Amino acid sequence: xxxxxxxxxxxxxDSIPDATIEIKDLMGDNNHYAAVIKSSQFNNISKIEQxxxxxxxxxxxxGNELHALSITTEGK
Amino acid sequence: MDINKKxxxxxxxxxxxxxxxxxxxxxQCGFSMAVSNVxxxxxxxxxxxxxxxxxxxxxxxxxxxxxPTIPQLYVKKEFIGGCDIIKEMFEKGDLKKLFEDKKII
Numbered sequence: 001x002x003x004x005x006x007x008x009x010x011x012x013x014d015s016i017p018d019a020t021i022e023i024k025d026l027m028g029d030n031n032h033y034a035a036v037i038k039s040s041q042f043n044n045i046s047k048i049e050q051x052x053x054x055x056x057x058x059x060x061x062x063g064n065e066l067h068a069l070s071i072t073t074e075g076k
Numbered sequence: 077m078d079i080n081k082k083x084x085x086x087x088x089x090x091x092x093x094x095x096x097x098x099x100x101x102x103x104q105c106g107f108s109m110a111v112s113n114v115x116x117x118x119x120x121x122x123x124x125x126x127x128x129x130x131x132x133x134x135x136x137x138x139x140x141x142x143x144p145t146i147p148q149l150y151v152k153k154e155f156i157g158g159c160d161i162i163k164e165m166f167e168k169g170d171l172k173k174l175f176e177d178k179k180i181i
Contacts, residue, residue, distance in 0.1 A: 047161045048143075055144050063144040068107075071160050 002030035003066050008058070015057035016041055020076065032068040043075035079136035087150045090123035091180060095137045096147040100124040107159035108147045114166045115149075120175060152178050 050073040098104030127134040165171040
């Protein structure tokens with residue numbers, strides 16, 4: 001099952017309102033994405049914690065509906 | 077055996093332990109292959125655990141680490157990250173440094 005880009009963005013923005021998000025659909029199949037996400041919420045926490053915030057915003061979809069989302073996070 | 081105990085014994089007995097889909101020689105997912113290749117490139121001896129052989133372990137490791145995806149790398153019982161983090165650390169030279177700091181290499 002696939003998840004459209006706009007829905008992924010919305011889920012992330014709901015949890016991380018100041019996020020700047022760029023998402024690429026790597027294969028054009030709504031199923032393999034790469035996302036670059038910047039937020040002040042990532043300042044001064046570890047990479048693991050940053051990625052966990054993104055995963056939590058996706059509410060369990062990661063690893064299920066959403067198979068492949070490569071994540072790069074940065075503070076701002 | 078309780079799955080958390082099994083995971084704890086795996087990460088205690090193996091200084092570098094990679095939970096992955098497939099094996100180091102025959103990965104069954106691009107993300108698992110990427111991490112396995114990075115470790116090989118750094119000449120790290122590691123234990124690979126194929127989560128596809130054990131559904132309990134496949135879910136158990138996600139719960140244990142509070143991390144929803146596979147692969148997952150543990151070094152000396154510490155969760156280091158998944159594919160994106162490992163690749164990023166490798167590209168910045170931080171992964172080699174981590175192995176040096178933890179006296180693996």
